[in-house]
Amino acid sequence: MKAQTGIVMKIEKNTAVVMKNGGEFVSIPVRQGWKTGEVIVLPEKRRSIRPLYTAAACLALVFTLGAGSFHYYYAQTSLVSIDVNPSIELGINRFNRVVETRALNPEGEQILAEQSLKNLPWQEAVDTIMGAEEMEGYFRSASDIVVTVYAKTADTQEAMLEEVRRYVDTASADYPALQSECHAVDEDTVSEAHDYGVTPGKYLYLQELKETDPEVDITEYTHHSIEELQGQIDACESHGEGTSHEEHKKHADAVETTPSSTDSQNGHHSQEDSGGKESHHHD
Amino acid sequence: MNTIEIRVQSAQTDPGETEQLMEDYLPFIKKQITGMQDLMLEYDDMLSLAMLTFLNCIRQYSPQKGNFLSFCKTCIKNRLIDEGRKQMGYRSKVIAFEPKEEEEAGQISDAEAKVSWQLYEKDQERNALSEEIRLLSDALDAYGIRWEELPRICPKQERSRKNCLMIARAVVEKPDYKKELLRQHRLPQADLAAQLGVSAKTIEKHRKYIITLAILLMGDYPGIRTFLPKYREVN
Numbered sequence: 001m002k003a004q005t006g007i008v009m010k011i012e013k014n015t016a017v018v019m020k021n022g023g024e025f026v027s028i029p030v031r032q033g034w035k036t037g038e039v040i041v042l043p044e045k046r047r048s049i050r051p052l053y054t055a056a057a058c059l060a061l062v063f064t065l066g067a068g069s070f071h072y073y074y075a076q077t078s079l080v081s082i083d084v085n086p087s088i089e090l091g092i093n094r095f096n097r098v099v100e101t102r103a104l105n106p107e108g109e110q111i112l113a114e115q116s117l118k119n120l121p122w123q124e125a126v127d128t129i130m131g132a133e134e135m136e137g138y139f140r141s142a143s144d145i146v147v148t149v150y151a152k153t154a155d156t157q158e159a160m161l162e163e164v165r166r167y168v169d170t171a172s173a174d175y176p177a178l179q180s181e182c183h184a185v186d187e188d189t190v191s192e193a194h195d196y197g198v199t200p201g202k203y204l205y206l207q208e209l210k211e212t213d214p215e216v217d218i219t220e221y222t223h224h225s226i227e228e229l230q231g232q233i234d235a236c237e238s239h240g241e242g243t244s245h246e247e248h249k250k251h252a253d254a255v256e257t258t259p260s261s262t263d264s265q266n267g268h269h270s271q272e273d274s275g276g277k278e279s280h281h282h283d
Numbered sequence: 284m285n286t287i288e289i290r291v292q293s294a295q296t297d298p299g300e301t302e303q304l305m306e307d308y309l310p311f312i313k314k315q316i317t318g319m320q321d322l323m324l325e326y327d328d329m330l331s332l333a334m335l336t337f338l339n340c341i342r343q344y345s346p347q348k349g350n351f352l353s354f355c356k357t358c359i360k361n362r363l364i365d366e367g368r369k370q371m372g373y374r375s376k377v378i379a380f381e382p383k384e385e386e387e388a389g390q391i392s393d394a395e396a397k398v399s400w401q402l403y404e405k406d407q408e409r410n411a412l413s414e415e416i417r418l419l420s421d422a423l424d425a426y427g428i429r430w431e432e433l434p435r436i437c438p439k440q441e442r443s444r445k446n447c448l449m450i451a452r453a454v455v456e457k458p459d460y461k462k463e464l465l466r467q468h469r470l471p472q473a474d475l476a477a478q479l480g481v482s483a484k485t486i487e488k489h490r491k492y493i494i495t496l497a498i499l500l501m502g503d504y505p506g507i508r509t510f511l512p513k514y515r516e517v518n
Contacts, residue, residue, distance in 0.1 A: 003323050003324055003325070003328070004324075004325060004328055005324065005328040005331060005332060005366070005510075006510070007412060007416075007506075007507060007510055009416055009420075009430050009433075010416075010420075010430040010431070012431065017430040017431065017433060017434060019507065019510055020510070021325070021327050021328045021331050021510050022327065022441065022444065022510070022511075022512055023437075023444050023447075023448060023496065023510065023511050023512065024437055024438075024439075024441075024444060025430075025433035025434045025437040026434050026437075027431075027434040027435075035409060035413075036413050036416060037409045037410065037411075037412035037413030037414075037415075037416055038409050038412075039332065039335065039408070039409075039412070041324075041366060041369055
């Protein structure tokens with residue numbers, strides 16, 4: 001930056017009134033040798049670090065707000081899992097938008113690879129999955145579809161469960177052999193399911209298998225489809241090993257419907273439309 | 284003696300002629316600063332310094348100095364180089380001066396003479412400016428304007444300062460406005476606002492600054508005026 005000149009108009013104590021080139025009057029500290037009437041080259045302004053502090057503060061604010069907004073939007077408040085053979089989970093934010101999609105097996109990956117579900121309303125995402133071309137094949141061949149819903153508040157969970165059931169019923173209406181189950185699950189169940197790398201829906205079946213046959217190592221069954229797990233449970237029951245499947249169902253039916261309550265025996269909750277685990281069989 | 288030298292001698296006693304000479308020879312002054320852009324000074328500052336030097340040349344010129352324009356040319360160039368060096372000096376650039384043996388005898392005395400002449404010139408310039416400032420100070424005092432308050436009341440925006448200068452010029456150029464200012468010490472704010480299409484509030488807000496500029500433009504303050512953008516932006 002080039003220097004500016006000015007005329008010293010008055011000096012009083014340590015301050016000089018200077019008329020800068022252009023007619024601006026400024027008051028600046030006197031330098032040695034300055035006299036009234038002298039044309040001076042104005043000392044260059046020392047760059048204040050205040051603007052740097054201001055800029056840094058603004059940046060910090062932007063980052064904080066940005067990070068805050070990012071976190072606020074992407075924080076997952078509810079979850080929907082779908083298991084046929086493909087196992088898929090949808091992470092949903094407080095605005096009912098899908099913020100995360102997870103495939104828990106290769107079949108699920110294949111479904112998600114074909115779809116772009118991020119930021120869609122969760123209902124639309126569920127509808128898209130149910131209507132996917134690949135799903136048709138599974139619906140024709142499979143006999144079970146399990147959908148679970150988790151939400152932080154009981155009211156939301158209940159409302160979501162209602163909605164998801166409608167979608168499942170509509171989607172499975174064309175497949176008479178398809179049995180659908182919709183469950184509400186609590187946070188612990190979701191967490192434990194994730195520990196095993198499965199959806200909460202499949203975890204419920206693994207728990208059931210464990211109850212039917214306490215000696216079974218459920219980690220060996222995490223890659224099985226719902227239909228296969230059901231077959232295994234049925235096989236165990238028919239051999240009279242462990243608790244019967246029906247007994248387990250009865251137990252599940254007795255579980256409280258609020259998401260905050262806990263199941264002391266199984267560590268999971270299941271909530272159904274009519275107060276129990278419900279299976280829809282379309283004949 | 285050429286016309287210019289006659290005019291210069293006339294200007295030494297006639298402020299009006301000084302003003303006219305500066306206006307007439309502004310292109311000449313501007314020409315002197317072209318090619319000196321490498322100096323660490325803004326163009327406007329160089330122009331002001333050149334104009335101030337031109338004014339100083341008018342005051343100091345005598346027929347013994349030869350052609351006035353050549354004299355001015357040398358003075359302006361020396362002055363600008365000197366200011367440029369001063370600015371470089373602020374940036375801690377020291378150049379050692381070691382003349383060759385054969386140059387020592389004659390040229391050192393030339394250099395010394397040049398330096399002392401420049402110092403004398405600058406001293407003259409400062410004295411002339413000091414006198415202008417003293418007169419201006421007295422004139423402003425009559426309007427209750429003090430130097431200490433000008434930095435505070437002076438508009439910070441360049442555009443506002445230009446507007447104020449435009450208003451001040453309008454006051455100076457219209458006899459009625461000028462008379463009102465000189466006699467009643469006030470600005471015809473409503474008339475100025477209507478004539479120039481500016482807000483009366485703006486005129487009131489910058490009243491003291493506008494009066495300062497008007498007095499500066501009206502009076503015999505040619506040295507101080509070289510620092511106003513009279514010739515560059517307003518005309």
